[in-house]
Amino acid sequence: MKILAVADTHVRTFDELPERLIKIMENVDMVVHAGDYTSTDVLDGFIESCTFKGVYGNADDAQIKDRLKREEKFRAEKIDVGILHSGNYLNQFDDLGYKAKEIGVNLLIFGHIHRFVVERFGDVVVVCPGSPTLPRLSASSCAVIEIEDGSVKINFELVKEFACGMDLKSMSRW
Secondary structure (H helix, E strand, C coil): CEEEEECCCCCCCHHHCCHHHHHHHCCCCEEEECCCCCCHHHHHHHHHHCCEEEECCCCCCHHHHHHCECEEEEEECCEEEEEECCCCCCCCCHHHHHHHHHHCCCEEECCCCCCEEEEEECCEEEEEECCCCCCCCCEEEEEEEEEECCEEEEEEEEEEEEECCEECCCCCCC
16 A cells, blocks of 8 residues: 655645645555645645545644544554644654554654654654645655555655755756
8 A cells, every 4th residue: 555645735725736746646545644734725635636534733724623633543454554743842753652652553644844754663653744845954745655564664755856945956056
């Protein structure tokens, strides 16, 4: 099973999402969004385009919060997967490792920090796919998670040549 993990899209319309992200979506079995869609149009676009699981984030309005939960849990093949938007810290993720154990998942997908992170805490893996539109201290990204026979492989995917407010294509060589 292939899962596209994405978070912190922060756009007003689904059409504003990067083309590469849409192409990746076309080649996965499910999309998991860890919050901060910023509009119901974006949420509806994901729901209409794919098998979808998601939670709301701190930047989402009441309409989105009425439709989604703060945290979600599901099973993908032999792996229990959790989704939430944020933990307590921006640079240390021990709290999310404990949260994963608390809710009984092997893999926890989160957002909020706008940068790609993968960390292992014993038998638990936490992953933040970054942000495809507003990266912080990183490149525009998402994650493709492959689950097969109880094993998990997490792949970093560059969504566009854009990092921390800089268009990497237009920068001249040093």
